[in-house]
Amino acid sequence: MTEAPGFIFYIIAFLLVIGPLVFVHELGHYAAGRWFGIKAEVFSIGFGREIGGITDKRGTRWKFGWLPLGGYVRFAGDMNPASQPSPEWLSLPAAERAQTFQAKPLWQRAIVVAAGPVTNFVVAILILAAFALAFGENRTPTVVAGVAAESAAAQAGLLKGDRITAIDGRGIETFNDLRRYIVMRPAETVELTVERDGAEVEMTAQIGVRVEKDRFGNEYKLGQLGVTPGEPVQVEIGLLGAIPAGLRMTGNVIQGTVDGLGQIITGRRSVEELGGPLRIAQVSGERFVMGPTDFAFLIALISINLGFINLLPVPVLDGGHLLFYAVEAVRRKPVEPQVMEWAFRGGMVAILALMLLVTFNDLGAFGVWRNLAGLIG
Template identity: 65%
Template sequence: MIQSPGFLLTILAFVLVIGPLVFIHEMGHYLAGRWFGVKAEAFSIGFGREIAGWTDRRGTRWKLGWLPLGGYVKFDGDMNPASQPDAAWLSLPAAERQRTFQAKPVWQRAIIVAAGPAVNLTAAVLILAGFAFFYGVNATPAVVGRIEPNSAAMRAGLRAGDRITALGGRTITTFADMATYTALRPDEQIRVDYARGGKPASTSLKIGVTTERDRFGNTFRKGVLGIRSARPEYRRIPLWQAPGYGLAMTGDVLRGTLDGLGQIITGRRSVDELGGPLKIAKISGEQFSLGWPALVWLIAMISINLGFINLLPVPMLDGGHLFFYAIEAVRRRPVTPQVAEWAYRGGLAALLALMLFVTLNDLGSFGLWKNLAGLIG
């Protein structure tokens, strides 16, 4: 039976997920800017027309926009998307110009820009550290307990008691490592390194494929080896060790994100799996209906991806700014305003095209195009 969280719960969950993540991202920029003496003109959650706001004693306008799909901090003198000095900036009084973003050395500007993604990644580390402390971690060793009949593992000659040490050249420590690696690689041929009776050995196999369906009607195509563990082991993590586990889990998620992106680029994974705000809202509602722990876990996953995406060297994103600052640091002077302007125009066009594509993907995953085709037919 397919369960639906409902429209209102979905909207609420989406706000609870996106709102705090956008806030802490922009707060990272804001606090780093204040640290270096840059005045902020505006701090906005959401885009478009202001629906509520106030001005603090420093002159910063804190506001909510009607379109809750992001946010921004506008620093003094930040008069164009590329944050390039212009005639209006040059005309400012010297004392006022010193408080502007463009007046700061390149290393300070880089820190201010990088602070947003850094805070997102730090938030994820802390959330995952909390899960490690309160719920423990799956410490089941990557030892074969049972082989499923007619599975990839059986065809490769693996046996109960074998300890898997590497898959596709990637070191495997726990059963969870093995499951995560194989889930992302259905139908792929890989090398398996293992130890049998203390002696190293290796074989190759083609990862099996299974399709699963959750309680919300979502289907997932994932890879499986056909291996079961002998005895699951969960271990509580001391508080002082939890941040390290949170950092390691964040690294694993980032590596999985890079793996998935590489598979899409090389055609091994369908671009239909790319999703946008509508899909995030749908998943948020589903996870919220499962309880607060599931929603908080989702917040950590999206926070990691938000930090990662913003670090990509694409103009209009934080990573694009950092790319230009790196060029400026090497050349000892910024790129010309004309080059920056055209780069940011291209980046904006690419982001808008991607947003349109993922929105169409989202609508397709909801069955809109099939329904329209049925009506037309």
């Protein structure tokens, strides 16, 4: 077992991951706003009191906040959290008001808001496309080359030569598709669709469980079917095929995130698995030690999740703004300011509650609660 990196190393690795990803996210908002002629007053990496920054010739203050857990762009006219017109906004001179966020058409405001998460997805797609270009893409078919004795596959009745075409109605094409689905569902019951001798066969499998420990001592409970693939099929990806490959891999990560959230919501997976900044810092440090390839892949994963989370329809997040814009488009008038205000208050409470939960989980993963219980006992 490799000794885990030190605390300072965790922090440095965390900043190397989160800092650039927050920057490109906010840069997406900034670039879209500038394209539409909206003045940006502040571009901040981190929250809270400024610890350093500069003001450019356009009057934008580029700064760092002392709490490096996010960032923001404040456009001219952002005088309330919902970015709605206010008496203060109406009192601005016409020339200044024309450069504010509220003065722009609904479709332009929606693009500015969506540009942040979209930029995160673009970053991830480019990283994963580079991996596909460098290493190729594994397209080993789902033909069973071997079945482990007394495994979930053996008990379900899978045989050598069977081709698994779907699980729980979801079509699969490669062994990696099969592996991704199975590892997330330890001890669950799944329905397999199998092609055997030209006929379609349906069967039920109770996924097995295996516990793996990585080089840093972290344990993971994974699902196991008990089948082995045939000869690996690794396909070289050319320049034209790299972006589609990156898109496919990004889609797979998003699908896995949606599946994981669904399992937590339905109680099939413990809410304790939700991690926060401390867990991200831990993983960042470990992946940094493992080398640039693992670290770059982690950056892609976190970039995807940052984009995905920001698109959730929760007030305060980008997705919440987009939801209200969709309502505005349908109603042909903005949502009432008091409704927006209460919605954003509720969204802030929800986000703070989630942050407390994941921090509690992170401290538990680090053994803080166990050690406290030992001291009290």
